Amino acid sequence: MTVIRASEIGNYVYCRRAWWYQKQGIESAHRAELAAGIEIHRRHGRRVILAGLLRILAFLAFSIALILLVTYCTLRLV
Numbered sequence: 001m002t003v004i005r006a007s008e009i010g011n012y013v014y015c016r017r018a019w020w021y022q023k024q025g026i027e028s029a030h031r032a033e034l035a036a037g038i039e040i041h042r043r044h045g046r047r048v049i050l051a052g053l054l055r056i057l058a059f060l061a062f063s064i065a066l067i068l069l070v071t072y073c074t075l076r077l078v
Contacts, residue, residue: 012019021028028034 008019011022018028
């Protein structure tokens, strides 16, 4: 039984002929462009992960600052 991946379905929907060529084992004439696109996607993926980590770090810094502010205000009232 052949496994069909989501990317394969996407390729078929985008261009049936390109999908058929790929199934026949015929390589694309645009290998350099494909490789450049893959690298761009990898860099974008790394930036997305970094943005998520920075968001978590910012939330932690904000939480610590809020705790320190509440502690300071509480000690000033006592």
